[in-house]
Amino acid sequence: MAENTQLSKSDKPSLPAPEPPRRSTVRSLLRLWPYARVARWRIAGSVTAALLASGSVLLVPLVLRAIVDGPIAHHDLGALWPPAGLLLLLGLAEAGLFGIRRVIVARPLAKVESAMRGDLYAKLQRLPVSFHDRWPSGQLLSRATSDMFTMRLFLAFPLVFLIVNSLVFLTGTAMMFALDWRLGLITLLPALPLVLLTRHFEDRYSGAARRAQDQTGDLATVIEESVLGIRILKAFGRHRTMAERFKRQATELRSTELHKADMLANLWAVIVGLPEIALGLALAVGVVRVADGDLSTGTLVAFLSTALALRWPVESLGWLLAYANEAATATDRYFEVMDEPEDAPAESTTVPTEDQGIRFTGVRFRYPDAPADTPDLLTGIDLHIRRGETMALVGATGSGKTTLTALLPRLYETNGGSITLDGRDIRSIPLPRLRELVSIAFEEPTLFSASVRENVLMGRPEATEQELATALRTAQAGFVEKLPEGTATQVGEQGLSLSGGQRQRLALARAVVGRPEFLVLDDPLSALDVHTEALVERALRQVLADTTALVVAHRPSTVLLADRVAVLAEGRIVAVGTHQELLHSSAAYRELMTGQTATERSLVR
Known part of the structure; x- marks a missing residue:
């Protein structure tokens, strides 16, 4: 067997990359801050724009209450045009602010991704050969490509909306209680079960996300080896063997991704279903109270409009949590490489200078x-x-x-x-x-x-x-x-x-x-x-x-x-x-x- 200085396969075994203990999602994502801080003002601007856009949405129910209890109740069509124009302006403001949000963060976060990828590449050059002996090249490649994209997208979208949707939900909930605290209590009935469910989901989903990312790296290794060794595969007629290996690993990855999709679908069904049931109950109670004269029609419309405006913040919770876990595991995988010890620095050891050669x-x-x-x-x-x-x-x-x-x-x-x-x-x-x-x-x-x-x-x-x-x-x-x-x-x-x-x-x-x-x-x-x-x-x-x-x-x-x-x-x-x-x-x-x-x-x- 030929000896090879780079891998020394004749002298040593090759082992897969180690899998470190799992950190909490928040602790993992906080490690992105040294890179993200250069874009902190742009991210803050994006959050502000998204908050203003969402705030314009929350103003719509108040305008609707004014319309229902005002021009409509008094059959004054002339008074309808000013609030209708205000609704149009609010809609245009929402669209414009969301567009501005994307423009604000696109360029700086691309620079953040580029800086992280550059640091990873430089780190790989400084790491000792023994590190490269242990790590499959596909694992390193996936960290420099798909994981990097996952982290950038998290900073650009899920991070912003985890902040914005949380604030919008709290503001919207306060508005519903201000409109009618009884109906507000009814709509909050699903809160506790949703908190418990999402915590359970996060624990299970993070493991599946990590497994999928590692399997993506393994699949990249198979593809790379197949391309570099295509002459050997063809010469020995082993393309079917490699194809079976590819199919097996692709099937494993597919199963993991389907398992992730199944968990997310179950969570989404509950996140969407429970609030809808609570909203239906609030509607029934509200209609009875309007009939009894305890509640104005405009207030009920405003309450229901506010509740509907909160559907996206609530329904997006499952997807945002899933992506936050994806980003956390991608961050863990990135820093697994960045935390590796580099070649030992020079020491001050000296010996007699007359010993030549x-x-x-x-x-x-x-x-x-x-x-x-x-x-x-x-x-x-x-x-x-x-x-x-x-x-x-x-x-x-x-x-x-x-x-x-x-x-x-x-x-x-x-x-x-x-x-x-x-x-x-x-x-x-x-x-x-x-x-x-x-x-x-x-x-x-x-x-x-x-x-x-x-x-x-x-x-x-x-x-x-x-x-x-x-x-x-x-x-x-x-x-x-x-x-x-x-x-x-x-x-x-x-x-x-x-x-x-x-x-x-x-x-x-x-x-x-x-x-x-x-x-x-x-x-x-x-x-x-x-x-x-x-x-x-x-x-x-x-x-x-x-x-x-x-x-x-x-x-x-x-x-x-x-x-x-x-x-x-x-x-x-x-x-x-x-x-x-x-x-x-x-x-x-x-x-x-x-x-x-x-x-x-x-x-x-």
Whole structure:
């Protein structure tokens, strides 16, 4: 199995993202305040506009009472026009204010969403590789897209109307009691059962909302893997298997969404039904009292109009609570990533400066999510690569060679021991500076959806065209000249428009373009044919002559690039020497280079 510095699948298992304990809805949503405060005045303006619009609606019943008890009761049609015009103005004011509300918050909340997405992306770049090993990419993608949209929409609409509808309900209720307190008591009969029901609904719905969002992330992972691995799926005829996996997860998501819809439908039925029953009872009592002369017709009309105006604040309660829970779980998922600890900062550790080159001293390492009963992958590495020397690192598949090279630029942190560069502990070197000093070419080259030039110059963005050309020549990447637009040619996602050997040569050019002081090459020639490999090796010798290098090797031809060779076995360096010395003194090295055990060689003889 090939080793991969980025994922190290041969060395460690991959685990799903953890699910933290659930916070209360309010506490979760309050975490949005640092972002939302920049738009606080716009949100306040939106609330004000919505309150004024809703207030105009509550004025309508008072105007209706004046019309019924005035012009209509006295059959004075001339007096009807002024209040009718007032009703028209109130309607126009409501429409205009709701339109203004949307305009006020649209742009600033788009900026809030953009800022949050930018912070999330920056955080992902700062998080250690061990974090990305644990988290499926689809989960991270869903947090940066659908969850972000959910939070923005909550700030723009549900948050505003949770405030506005609550105030409107209290104001409307006060108006109904002012009109007639007996009828007001009747309409409030459903209040207690509704409070208990919504509390129960919130507890159940939040769990279903979180489950649906996680399942959306899992589904995004399946889609991403299917697209990136489409050649493998087609080549092995496994598209039906992946389709079944997609269908299974899509069905699970559908079931969860239907369960959410079922809970919301049940809540909505009760929220709509109970107030309607109470309103019908209030109407019956009101009609009797009007007939008995205890209540004016205009007052009854105003009371019923006010009650009807409160239907939307009451009926919207279920949807607003549901969306608030959706936003709370989206916020939790966002801050799960933002709360992750980043790469450890530089420490003040120092060592004698005369110790030049790369030195590993008692280095131990195990992956953070490795089972507790398993031994360390690296149990005590002691190795010194002298300044200007090239050291080849060999070992069986899964022995930890790739992991060891990943410790040098601190893609992973050691569990013990120390690593120094020219006598300075790497933990005392700021990460940006450390990764300028150490350049690395992975066995599995990763290219981005960008031009050849942009991919190579990731190793040194300020490099000149001459340095770019030199790096491409060193990597024997002459094929670039034959591409449609030369170095400006877009290589496509993951560089799949290129062959494996071409991708590997561009990754090698990226590693050497900056002429780094320390160079790590993880079997950089594995995808090359024999002729190209020989040309690259010849050019690499010139680069290696001016740097201190650690080269992971599997073939004798790569080993011969090195001044000395280190053999890694059982988590330790078991032998160090030249190629010829180890062939005579190390059985483990002979077995790695020849592929034959001592028993097999004796049988051949």
